Amino acid sequence: MISQNINNDSYVNINLNTQKSKNVFDFINSNEKIKILNSLNEVLNIHKSQNNNLIFIYSAPKVGSTSIVSSLRMFCSDKYDIIHIHDEEMLRVLAHVDGITINEVILYNKFLGKNIYVIDIYRSPIERKISTFFEKIGTFHFNDNDQNVNKYNVNKIINRFNNIFPFIGLGDHFMDKYNINLPEKFDFEKKYLLVETYGVKYIKLRLKDSHIWNSILSNIFSTNICIVKDYQSNNKPIKDIYNTFNSCYKIPENLLNDTMKCKYLNYYYSTEELKLYYDQWKNKSTIYVTPYTFEQYKFYEEITIENAHIDYIQIDHYMDEGCKCKACSIKRKEISLKLLNGKHISERIFHTEAKSELIQKRADKINRINNLISNIPKKNKQNKVPGMMNKL
Numbered sequence: 232m233i234s235q236n237i238n239n240d241s242y243v244n245i246n247l248n249t250q251k252s253k254n255v256f257d258f259i260n261s262n263e264k265i266k267i268l269n270s271l272n273e274v275l276n277i278h279k280s281q282n283n284n285l286i287f288i289y290s291a292p293k294v295g296s297t298s299i300v301s302s303l304r305m306f307c308s309d310k311y312d313i314i315h316i317h318d319e320e321m322l323r324v325l326a327h328v329d330g331i332t333i334n335e336v337i338l339y340n341k342f343l344g345k346n347i348y349v350i351d352i353y354r355s356p357i358e359r360k361i362s363t364f365f366e367k368i369g370t371f372h373f374n375d376n377d378q379n380v381n382k383y384n385v386n387k388i389i390n391r392f393n394n395i396f397p398f399i400g401l402g403d404h405f406m407d408k409y410n411i412n413l414p415e416k417f418d419f420e421k422k423y424l425l426v427e428t429y430g431v432k433y434i435k436l437r438l439k440d441s442h443i444w445n446s447i448l449s450n451i452f453s454t455n456i457c458i459v460k461d462y463q464s465n466n467k468p469i470k471d472i473y474n475t476f477n478s479c480y481k482i483p484e485n486l487l488n489d490t491m492k493c494k495y496l497n498y499y500y501s502t503e504e505l506k507l508y509y510d511q512w513k514n515k516s517t518i519y520v521t522p523y524t525f526e527q528y529k530f531y532e533e534i535t536i537e538n539a540h541i542d543y544i545q546i547d548h549y550m551d552e553g554c555k556c557k558a559c560s561i562k563r564k565e566i567s568l569k570l571l572n573g574k575h576i577s578e579r580i581f582h583t584e585a586k587s588e589l590i591q592k593r594a595d596k597i598n599r600i601n602n603l604i605s606n607i608p609k610k611n612k613q614n615k616v617p618g619m620m621n622k623l
Contacts, residue, residue, distance in 0.1 A: 271326055288313065487516055491505070
């Protein structure tokens with residue numbers, strides 16, 4: 232057992248049983264890194280946590296992570312703090328920090344004695360590539376706003392997508408980023424992986440199993456969780472061209488064959504699932520095309536970035552922003568009950584709106600009480616008048 236002194240007044244203990252564990256925490260010996268990690272905890276609002284439990288949704292974009300974030304915030308906010316992050320670029324944007332990895336943020340909080348889960352999701356490669364491509368189709372790929380791109384000829388969209396197909400939607404955080412020992416194979420019976428390393432619990436889900444995520448996550452976190460659908464492409468400004476693309480896109484055979492060699496796909500899909508996936512796309516395949524080479528794609532990327540003039544800003548990203556004030560907590564409870572009762576929900580939990588709604592409800596309640604009080608004498612008077620008239 233090793234005891235560390237942080238900021239002179241905070242003592243934490245952590246059990247480092249193995250040499251591997253000792254090495255992974257070596258970065259905490261740097262006082263400069265500790266200062267940066269403390270500041271990152273402030274930026275990520277971890278320092279405000281009333282709980283000792285953290286869930287990091289640390290995944291690649293466009294794999295269904297936003298739905299997980301909103302669902303966990305909706306049903307677990309009283310027990311867990313949920314942090315959503317994709318990569319170190321987000322740390323640079325949010326906190327202007329370089330030289331710190333997300334793994335270090337996670338392990339530092341474990342070092343501080345927190346109970347930590349980390350969740351990643353695997354999405355089938357072709358679908359992920361399509362979703363990734365459409366996420367920035369206007370601001371990045373065509374240097375135009377999404378409303379205009381929505382009116383483009385779909386063949387123009389397909390041609391661009393095929394050209395850059397090999398270079399979008401790459402990598403897998405669970406394999407490439409987490410620095411954990413990978414199980415020999417995916418658990419096709421449970422439909423998820425849970426690997427504990429350095430005291431951190433790493434969870435791997437598959438988007439294809441999202442229909443049972445509520446059961447999986449409810450079991451893991453011992454809380455009744457209902458999965459909400461959030462931030463879907465078919466609800467965005469480019470939904471028309473997105474839906475048209477999906478209905479008529481046929482994948483070139485060479486791109487399909489290359490996709491089926493993907494090491495991630497072959498790990499997360501069983502033999503039967505691989506065959507079904509191949510047959511599904513084989514029925515929607517077409518003749519070979521020649522995509523960009525790596526050099527051509529790098530040139531494409533440089534020109535695209537240079538020409539970009541529209542900022543890409545995500546708004547209304549989550550159904551639940553995660554605020555834990557009284558107004559948001561009340562709103563969260565109302566919506567979660569509706570979801571558990573099977574109702575379709577389009578409401579979102581934004582602090583300013585929840586606060587205004589709570590103030591309005593309180594004002595309405597006061598008005599109703601005042602009306603009841605003011606109506607009591609009137610009713611008494613009305614009751615007495617008919618009696619007096621009868622006597623006359």
